[in-house]
Amino acid sequence: MKIVVGEGSCGIAAGAAKVYSALESALNGVNAELTFTGCNGMCFLEPIVDICDKGNLIKRLVRVTPGDAGKIAAFVNGDGDAVKDLEISDDDKAFLDKQTRIALRHCGVINPEKIEEYTATDGYKALRKVLTSMTPEEVIEVIKTSGLAGRGGAGFPTWFKWNAARQSPGEEKYLICNADEGDPGAFMDRAVIESDPHNLIEGMLIGAYAIGAKEAIVYVRAEYPLAISRLEKAISQAEEAGYLGDSILGSGFNCKMRIKAGAGAFVCGEETALIESLQGERGMPRLKPPFPAASGYWYKPSNINNVETFANVSWIILNGGEAFAAMGTENSKGTKVFALTGKVKKGGLVEIPMGKTLRDVIFDIGGGIKEDKEFKAVQMGGPSGGCIPASLLDTRIDYKELAATGAIMGSGGMVVMDSSTCMVSMARFFLDFTAKESCGKCVHCRIGTKRMLEMLDRIVKGKGKDGDIELLEELCFAVKDGALCGLGQTAPNPVLSTIRYFRDEYEAHINEKRCPAHSCGDLLSYSIDPAACRGCTLCSKKCPVGAISGTVKNPHTIDSEACVKCGSCFNVCKFGAVKVN
Amino acid sequence: MNSIKVKIDGREYVCENGMTVLQVARANGIDIPALCFIDELKPYGACGICTVEAANTPKLLRACATTVFDGMEISTNSDRIRRSRKTALELLLSDHTGDCRGPCSLNCPAGTDCQGYVKLISEGKYKEATALVKERVPLPASIGRVCPHPCETACRRNFVEQPLSIAFLKAFAADRDLASGDKYMPDPAPSSGKSVGIIGGGPAGLTAAYFLAVKGHAVTVYDSMPKMGGMLRYGIPQYRLPKEVLDMEIDTIEKLGVTLRNNIRIGKDISFDEIKTKYDATLVAIGAWQSSSMGVPGEELDGVIGGIDFLRSIALGNPVSIGKNVAVCGGGNTAMDACRSAVRLGAENVYVIYRRTRDEMPAEKVEIDEAEEEGVQYRFLCNPDEITGENGRVNGIKLQKMRLGEPDAGGRRRPVPIEGEFEYTDIDTVIMAIGQRISPEGFDELEFNQRGNISADESTFRTSVEGVFAVGDATNRGASIAIEAIGEAQKASEVIDSYLNGGIIPYKKPYFVEKTVTEADFADRERIPRAKMPQRSPEERKHDFNEINLGLSEETAKAEAKRCLECGCHDYYDCKLIKYANQYDVSPAKYAGEKHNCDKETQLVSIERDQNKCILCNLCVRVCDEEAGKGIIGLVGRGFTTVIKPEFDNVPEVTAFCKDCLKCVASCPTGALKALK
Known part of the structure; x- marks a missing residue:
């Protein structure tokens, strides 16, 4: 049996590393292989431990604590009921079952630090196909057929950029991956790098071949140390295996790859600012035109794509552009990954075909709003995006249709808000x-x-x-x-x-100097309705500044001068006696 | 290089392939503003001022960086472009701290460049100083002597010790120029073929005549008095303004080709209609020449005379008999001129009757003091109740005693009669100096306001009659100080010039950046006392009408000029930001918010840097990179807090690389950089 712990940054933050340590001890002498994988995107269930037998997933255990290690050992040792209380519910299973995974297809499935696990799942097959049987123009044609568009947010057709860089005169060209994922609440790219770095490398190599670049650079924000270390490992494994370097797979195509850690400026996600930063300059955008395809890194033709864009490439090469284009709408093809967060029951990574509606994502996959409150809006595209209200929940995931609402597809940040959000x-x-x-x-x-x-x-x-x-x-x-x-x-x-x-x-x-969501502290005042107050003293115990006074079983009062308007009294009162104005 | 065709604002131009929109436009005389672009450097794209629109391109384009292509259609002046440029300028100005102009200049009704001419005086350049004054005031020797100088009231030397002696410095320079034998004469434009008739040869009429003549128009000035000068001649006593000085300045105006016609009264010697039809434009600047009356019993008696009437009689050389005891009613400058003139005519007791106290007197303090030195007696908190007489002639005045009550709307405490308390004084002559009114006879065609003054538009100076303009004491709010009339006349001359050219461009107060300062800002300044004007002693001067001030010596004047704090921006005339700000009619107040507040830095070799005026165009950084290699200065910080600083904030090491070429200063589009040598 194989015990697989989900160790993306998010899983580790939820305690996966401690679970792993506990399992190391608990499984000592037990006939099971302990290993780890990346992130399968079910953030709301972390830490997650998968139990596999003969290559099949037999149990998925969720919200596992180090204390559960013994139960897992017991299960391995034959106690079929030992992990019953940890098993994922059918309802939660649906979170993954309802998705269509291409960019994330290996995430949470393979060990990201083992190239052999990648190659065992058709890894580097697309690269081999490209290098042995396709011209760069043919590659670009396949990408064109697929309809793949930039997943970083702007949705510019990928083939067009590749073609422009290919057509640009000059021997020295660069392929750059933008992994400076900076939108608050967005973590799609991190998950891909941490969970499936070889897929990114393969996609980039195919891109480099298509445009004629001999050097590929991944610009990763320094705040992603795990992604950087796994990508570093993957690059050296790929070099060792002959997927990177001179005459890759004997094709005569040379390409090296390196990582550049960004220093944490959001604007460096803008492609020309990213190039400036790569060159060692202050990260500030350049004037466009000229576009990077004509004058990019060191003023040479360069192509820049986002992580998720590259993550789709090997699949497209193996399955054909038509298969990719078969998913989605007339304007938007393939799938899109979203980082679903906020007031939604099931937060995590969601990859769905274009054309699904926001309602599908938030209610069907995400399970609706926490505490079954009222849905108010969803924010898409982070600081560059906009809010979509409840009345537009049936908007489809489509570049044009989302843009028409005033929001954007964006890189995939999807923050759900309920009535308490101002x-x-x-x-x-x-x-x-x-x-x-x-x-x-x-x-x-x-x-x-x-x-x-x-x-x-x-x-x-x-x-x-x-x-x-x-x-x-x-x-x-x-x-x-x-x-x-x-x-x-x-x-x-x-x-x-x-x-x-x-x-x-x-x-x-x-x-009216009023915040309808009761969220803007400066506009609120709290008071206790003496008729409703039972004198339970809970509010006065919870008040962080001691602004509530009163004795047991007698109505309490709030000193409005001392009140910091944190709302804890309102939240704890069981009798609805705390009033907000 | 192959030629291509592009259309800019609907006109086709042939240009070379590879040129930018900005280059093509500028090569063809189309102005596209830009702050962060200079020809020598690559486009940078920061300021967003050079934006243009191109057909079939939804985004605004930066003209500095957009290469033209054959058939390109460009628009450089659409509403959208103007809005965008305006917003960029307003945003920049919302974070721009400084003073475009010093408070002296801003508070001068004529907008005289006080700081500029004071600087020239400090350098001994008196003709240049006079020329600079004369861009706004054609009578500087006269005005410098008599102006109540709002400039000095606003002077920031007040925060240190006393204001700069701006007015006397102006007179000093103009006197030097007049005495030089090669006095400054402006260079008039070629004849326009247009004519202007000006009614009234006072400060307003003469000022308008001067500027309109400089613009090439044929100007005739009509005046009812024997000589030109108006109130400067007939309202201000000789001991303050010798008429010989005025004559010399009027002579300059006559030399410009202005026709001066005296002793002509409208409605008597010539009709208003005749003038109006004779000239392409007419300016009415007739002043306010009628003394106001108090409505006190006895005002009709012999020996009761209006203040300006009294002064005029003296100026005309008419015999004036006033007796031994003279009462002057009023507390303004005319009252001062009248009482001091009465002293000089030999009166034994000259009383100034004023219903409030010394502190509330509207007259200049120096005048109040000098009058007292000459023996004038003040009777404060008194108001004429009745002028008594015998045989139709004044013999005394009954005064109601007053006290100060609550402040009125203007903030001055209101005088309240003390019931039953009166004083009686024997008086031979009563001079009523309580105000003056317009004499509207002969101008029935014009529209007058409720105060009885000519109604003139505040920004075009137009009256109700086509082609007729009006300025000065005769209009709107009535009589004020000479420099007000001069300021209006100068502005009106611009408007009339535009009218004669077929359009009418109203005067618009320019936008200036101003900052607020407090005494604390000047705590470190050296205290230097204000230059004292040498004067004849009271004992000597009170017996004649000769000028009481002896004039500043050259040494004193230069030293005084050096006291100037130079509040106004050194770059005002070259600053692109303020130029565009006015072109685009900005109103940045709506974006008021946090501003940068940095100290001036002077340790950078020979450059003074004022970050509060920096617009982050990065030109200094870029020219420096070209000139001295990388890294002397650069951008530091992010967002709004971004500033340009020596790299790693290491001033000594970084400045060691500086070649002192000052190209950064030359490239700066605002006054953020200043060469110290």
Whole structure:
């Protein structure tokens, strides 16, 4: 038997490494192989331990603690019921069963540090096929047929970029992978690198062959140490196995690969800023045109794709462009990975064919809203994206259809919000992020986002005034129009889309100095209804600042001067006696 | 190089392939603003000011970096472009701290470049200084003597010790220029073929005449008095402004080709209609020449005279008999001129009757003090209740005693009569210096406001009659100080010029960046006392009408000029940011928020750096990289906090690489960098 512990960063954070250690001891002398895999995307169930027998998954155990190691050992030793209470429920199983996995197909399945596990699942077969039987033009043609578009967010046709780089004159060309995944709440790329690094390497090699690059660089944010170390291991394994280096697989095609760790600037996810950073310069975007395909890294023709884009390539080569294009809508082909987070019951990585609806993702796969509260909106595309309200839940996952809502497909961040989320604060949160991450180069972004943030700050503090919404909108449009790069051009999206769908919330903050979601502390006041209060003292015990006084079985009172408006009294009161105004 | 055709704003141009939109536009005289681009360097794309639109391209393009292609259709001035540029400028200005112009200049009604001419005076360049003053004020020797100088009130030397003696410095420079034998004469434009008739030869009329003549128009000034100068001649006593000085300055205006016609009264010697039809444009600048009355019993008696009437009689050389005891009613500058003139005419007791106290007097403090030195007696908290007389002639004045009550709307405490308390004084002459009004006879065609003044548009100076403009004391809010009238006339001359050229461009107050300062900001300044104007002693001067001030010596004037704190930005005339700000009619206040607040740095070899004016165009960094190799200065920080700093904040080591070429200073589009040598 094989005991497989899910050890992506997320699993480790949930305690998977401790579980692994405990299993090492518990399985000592037991006839079972202990190993690990990457992340299968079921964050809400971590740590996860799979028990396999003869290559088949026989038990999936979830929310495993180190204390459960003995049960697992017992199971291996023949006690069929030992792990019963740890087994995944049928309902949770559906989370994976309802997905279609291409980019994530090996994630949580193979050991990411063992090249043989990758090759055993058709790994490097596509590279072999390309190098032995296809011209670069034919590769590009297959990608064109597949309809694969950039998964980093903008959705630009991949074949077009490859072709442009291929057509660009010059011997020296570069292929770059953008793994500077910076959107708050997005972790698709991390999961792919940590869980299936060889798939990324293979996709990149095929791309490098297609455009004629002899050097490939992966730009990974330094905040992903596990991804970097697994990718480093994978690169040396690939070199050793002859998949990287000179005359790969005897084809005469040479390509080396290296990793560049980014220093943590969000703007370096913008391709020209990324190139500047690669060159050792301050990460600031360049003017486009010229596009990187003509003048990129060291001003040579370069092609930059996102991790997920590359992760689809080997599958497309092996299964054909048509098979990929068979999934999805007329505009958007294949699958897309989303990092589903927020107020959703089942958070994690979801890969589904294009054309599914938001409702499919959030309710069918994600299981709906935590505590069965009311769904309010889903934020897509992170700081560059927008909010989609409940009325548009049946929007399909499609570049054009999502863009029409004011949000974007984005790189895959999908943050679900319920009625307790203040949409003004939400917009403020994202803008705070982009304002701080602006590289400072262009005026519209550097000062424009700062001024927008100041206006939002005023509004959430109850200091908004008549005309602020209009001024905010005006500035948003100006920044979209005038900013130099994608960061600035999209920074206003969270604001614009919340104004579009939740204008009444902005108005309530400004005109009535009221936060409808009861979330903006400056606009709240808490009081206790003496008629409803039973004097249980729970609220006064929970109050972090001792602002609630009262004796047992007598109505309590809140000292509004001392109250910090944290809301804990409201949350703990079982009698609905705490009122928010 | 092959030629291609592009369309810019609907016109076709042939240009070379590979050129940028900005290059093609500028080569063809189409102005596209840009802050972060200079020809010598590669495009950078930061400022977002050079944006243009191209057909079939949804995004705005940066003209500096966009290469043209055959058949490209470019628009450089659409609403969307103007909006985008304007927003970029407003955002920049929302984080721009400084003073485009010093408070002296901003508070001068004529907008005189005080800091500029003071600097020239400190360098001994008096003709240049006079020329600079004359860009706004054609009568500097006269005005420098009499102006109540709002510039000095605003001078930031007030935070240190006393204001700079700006007005006297102006008179000093102009006197030197007049005495040089080669006085400054402007270079008038070629004749425009257009004519302007100006009614009134006072400071406003003469100013308009000067500027319109400089612009090439044929100007005729009509005045009812025997000589030109208006109130400067007939309202201000000789001891303050010798008429010989005024004559010399009027002479310059006449030399410019202006026709001066005196002793002509509208409605009597010539009709308003005749002037109006004779000239392409007419300017009414007739002033306010009628003394206001108090409505006190006895005002009709012989020996009661209006303040300006009294001063005019003296100026005309008419015999004026005032007796021994003179009462001057009022607390303004005319009252001061009247009382001091009465002293000089030999009156034994000259009383100034004022219903409030010394602190509330609207007259200049220096005038109040000098009058007292000459023997004038103040009767504060008194108000004429009745002027008594015998045989139709004044023999005394009954004064109601007053006390100060609650402040009025203007903040001055209101005088309240103390019931039943009166004083009586024997008086031979009562001079009523409580205000002046317009005499509207002959101008019935024009529309007047409720105050009885001519209604003129605040920004175009147009009256109700086509082609007729009006400025100065006769208009809107009525009489004020001469420099107000001069400022209006200068602005009106621009408007009239535009009118004569077929359009009308209203005056618009330019946008300036201003900062707020406090005394603490000047704590480290050296205290240098204000230059004292040498004066004749009170004993000597009170017996004649000769000028009381003896003029600043050259040494004193230069030293005084060096006291200037140079509040205004050194780069004002070259600053692209302020130029574009006014072209795009910015109003950045709506974006008011956090601003950078950095100290000036001077330790960078010979450069002074003011980050508060830095717009992060990065030109200094880029020219420096080209000139001195990489890494002397660079961008530090992210987002709004980004600044340009010496690399690794290591000033001594980094500046060791500096070649002192000052190309960074030359490239800076604002006043953020200044060469110290």
